[in-house]
Amino acid sequence: MSLSSSISLFLLLCLHSTSQAYAQSTSTSSISISVPTAAPNGAFQVSPSLVSLSIEGDRWAEWAGSDSPNTFFINVLSNLKTYTGTPPMLRVGGDSEDNTNFDPSATSDEDVYPPASPTNIFPEASSVVVGPSYYASSQYMPSGTQMIWGVNFGTDNTTAATLEAESILGAFQSSAVKNANVSLHLLEIGNEPDRYVLTKRRPSSYDFKAYVAEWSAFVAQVSSAAGFSGANSPGLMGLSLGHITTAGFTTQNGLSGGLLQTSAGKLITTMSQHHYQGSTTSGIARIGDLMDKKLIRGNLTAFSDDITATRKAGLKYDLGETNTYSGHGILNISNSAASAIWLVDYSLQAATLGVERLFFHNGIGYAYNLIQPVALNKSLSGIPLQTPLAAHVQPAYYGALVVAEFLGNSSSRTITELSTSSDTLAGYALYTPSGLSSVVLINSAPFLSSTSGSRPITSVNLGLAGMTMNVKRLAIGRTDDTSGLSWGGQSFETVAGTPGGTLSTLNVSADQSINVSASEVVLLKFA
Ligand SMILES: *[C@@H]1O[C@H](CO)[C@@H](O)[C@H](O)[C@H]1NC(C)=O
Numbered sequence: 001m002s003l004s005s006s007i008s009l010f011l012l013l014c015l016h017s018t019s020q021a022y023a024q025s026t027s028t029s030s031i032s033i034s035v036p037t038a039a040p041n042g043a044f045q046v047s048p049s050l051v052s053l054s055i056e057g058d059r060w061a062e063w064a065g066s067d068s069p070n071t072f073f074i075n076v077l078s079n080l081k082t083y084t085g086t087p088p089m090l091r092v093g094g095d096s097e098d099n100t101n102f103d104p105s106a107t108s109d110e111d112v113y114p115p116a117s118p119t120n121i122f123p124e125a126s127s128v129v130v131g132p133s134y135y136a137s138s139q140y141m142p143s144g145t146q147m148i149w150g151v152n153f154g155t156d157n158t159t160a161a162t163l164e165a166e167s168i169l170g171a172f173q174s175s176a177v178k179n180a181n182v183s184l185h186l187l188e189i190g191n192e193p194d195r196y197v198l199t200k201r202r203p204s205s206y207d208f209k210a211y212v213a214e215w216s217a218f219v220a221q222v223s224s225a226a227g228f229s230g231a232n233s234p235g236l237m238g239l240s241l242g243h244i245t246t247a248g249f250t251t252q253n254g255l256s257g258g259l260l261q262t263s264a265g266k267l268i269t270t271m272s273q274h275h276y277q278g279s280t281t282s283g284i285a286r287i288g289d290l291m292d293k294k295l296i297r298g299n300l301t302a303f304s305d306d307i308t309a310t311r312k313a314g315l316k317y318d319l320g321e322t323n324t325y326s327g328h329g330i331l332n333i334s335n336s337a338a339s340a341i342w343l344v345d346y347s348l349q350a351a352t353l354g355v356e357r358l359f360f361h362n363g364i365g366y367a368y369n370l371i372q373p374v375a376l377n378k379s380l381s382g383i384p385l386q387t388p389l390a391a392h393v394q395p396a397y398y399g400a401l402v403v404a405e406f407l408g409n410s411s412s413r414t415i416t417e418l419s420t421s422s423d424t425l426a427g428y429a430l431y432t433p434s435g436l437s438s439v440v441l442i443n444s445a446p447f448l449s450s451t452s453g454s455r456p457i458t459s460v461n462l463g464l465a466g467m468t469m470n471v472k473r474l475a476i477g478r479t480d481d482t483s484g485l486s487w488g489g490q491s492f493e494t495v496a497g498t499p500g501g502t503l504s505t506l507n508v509s510a511d512q513s514i515n516v517s518a519s520e521v522v523l524l525k526f527a
């Protein structure tokens with residue numbers, strides 16, 4: 001036996017005897033976190049729609065509703081608006097964006113799908129043909145909704161792109177959409193152009209320089225034909241990069257490589273980077289790694305320089321398409337309670353780095369969805385269902401609820417991360433013009449259905465004297481649960497998507513320690 005394996009055996013024995021000796025008691029660690037009572041210098045402003053949604057365009061008509069609104073989807077968007085006063089922003093696009101053509105006589109949308117397979121259970125359409133009513137369905141969104149619409153650049157057809165852009169602008173100038181107070185925030189022309197060589201849309205020589213030349217000429221032509229070059233035009237979401245940094249496709253080159261000096265580039269107000277924390281094809285994925293505090297920070301700080309440079313150039317920086325694992329998510333991880341914990345830490349961490357918004361990508365039947373907006377005829381793993389699975393929210397949606405309530409509906413807000421000595425406990429504080437407004441505590445230690453023994457607790461002392469706080473908990477059974485969560489005692493897994501059950505929170509003195517269990521999130525609101 002080698003020295004190292006005898007040491008591991010020794011450690012194993014110690015752990016074993018410890019767990020036997022204390023089998024009945026809960027493992028509790030205590031930490032103190034200092035919470036500044038006023039916003040620290042340099043704390044970033046946060047948008048109330050920090051957590052926004054990206055919807056794969058092929059099935060938009062089902063999300064929104066074509067002849068009448070999809071009330072389930074509207075209700076779950078409205079729940080978020082109740083907390084922040086602003087509905088999530090919606091980006092409609094993704095791969096479908098570059099597969100879309102326009103036909104004025106088309107019904108809402110006419111799609112061609114490749115056959116489903118075990119590795120692609122809910123495939124994306126290979127061809128989407130839309131007519132005017134496709135864009136007009138925007139009228140069903142909650143009042144105050146701002147939208148970003150994708151336009152096809154991938155097939156390099158200016159006629160098709162112009163028809164799409166005209167139809168989008170027409171829809172948003174119609175009285176139906178105007179009366180609904182739904183507005184067009186930006187157009188996005190092309191999705192992940194850095195991947196066009198791989199998707200066989202462009203020759204292997206296609207590099208960033210070629211992209212700038214082609215895109216700016218294309219957009220100049222489309223914008224003058226469709227009439228969005230004037231002062232009243234929507235801005236553009238720029239770059240929308242996937243994750244290929246070769247051939248010069250980087251945000252830094254987007255800022256300094258001549259793009260912004262072109263007439264089309266001058267319409268760009270927001271730089272968009274797509275990011276998934278992992279991929280369905282990158283080997284073994286573990287639930288604990290998804291929520292891991294250090295790994296989340298590693299994923300996001302990789303963009304720090306880009307965010308700083310973008311803000312310095314006077315533009316906004318969005319994660320314009322994001323989620324847990326690219327390729328529609330990993331079953332039993334992306335749709336587990338782990339994704340709710342991940343979403344809270346990931347979104348708020350991004351906010352502290354200066355990200356304006358994160359657009360969590362959703363399609364119909366994808367494992368990583370926050371929302372399944374219509375009934376599914378087969379399970380997420382592809383098993384045909386006798387009784388369709390009704391529209392419902394998935395665990396990640398609860399993460400969005402937590403963030404929305406944390407952000408609240410003040411006229412302005414800044415965020416700071418609280419420094420802690422723990423690898424599994426993260427905290428953030430939010431400040432409004434009247435001072436400290438809320439704190440969220442995230443315990444990202446897994447507590448899986450395979451874990452035996454009692455649930456570890458971290459007891460957190462914030463050292464705030466003379467204040468009262470309202471305590472609200474995101475209750476999770478086990479980290480790998482795929483349903484049955486509750487937010488302040490209320491379930492959102494209801495037929496209509498509206499909260500069910502009685503709201504349950506507790507008011508306590510702020511000098512009291514707060515227990516946060518493994519895989520639990522606690523929101524503290526200060527009076
Ligand atoms: C309409 O939406 C905008 C956001 O686009 C919002 O600022 C405004 O308050 C809304 N108006 C009404 C009457 O709700």
Ligand SMILES: *[C@@H]1O[C@H](CO)[C@@H](O)[C@H](O)[C@H]1NC(C)=O
Nearest residue numbers: 101102103157158159160163
């Ligand atoms: C470009 O789009 C137009 C309008 O949909 C269509 O009529 C035309 O066939 C397309 N051109 C090509 C080369 O696909």
Ligand SMILES: *[C@@H]1O[C@H](CO)[C@@H](O)[C@H](O)[C@H]1NC(C)=O
Nearest residue numbers: 277278289290295298299302
């Ligand atoms: C991002 O997180 C995943 C685990 O969820 C990890 O495998 C990967 O290494 C992280 N990436 C970075 C750049 O830290």
Ligand SMILES: *[C@@H]1O[C@H](CO)[C@@H](O)[C@H](O)[C@H]1NC(C)=O
Nearest residue numbers: 330331332333381449480482
């Ligand atoms: C997901 O979890 C369910 C329920 O535990 C199980 O039956 C199924 O085999 C799991 N699927 C995968 C792909 O892990």
Ligand SMILES: *[C@@H]1O[C@H](CO)[C@@H](O)[C@H](O)[C@H]1NC(C)=O
Nearest residue numbers: 364365374375376377378388
């Ligand atoms: C389920 O089947 C019905 C009837 O065939 C169909 O209209 C609906 O689009 C299907 N739903 C999904 C999510 O595929």
Ligand SMILES: *[C@@H]1O[C@H](CO)[C@@H](O)[C@H](O)[C@H]1NC(C)=O
Nearest residue numbers: 082083084085408409410411
């Ligand atoms: C903000 O939310 C609180 C409840 O959290 C509500 O009482 C208040 O009316 C809201 N204010 C606005 C301007 O929406």
Ligand SMILES: *[C@@H]1O[C@H](CO)[C@@H](O)[C@H](O)[C@H]1NC(C)=O
Nearest residue numbers: 468469470504505506507527
């Ligand atoms: C907590 O206090 C607030 C006022 O500070 C009050 O509106 C609320 O009802 C209280 N909640 C509970 C659960 O006692």
Ligand SMILES: *[C@@H]1O[C@H](CO)[C@@H](O)[C@H](O)[C@H]1NC(C)=O
Nearest residue numbers: 026028457459512513514515
């Ligand atoms: C925190 O958890 C510990 C261990 O289970 C328990 O003894 C203590 O009463 C809890 N404190 C509160 C305020 O619930």
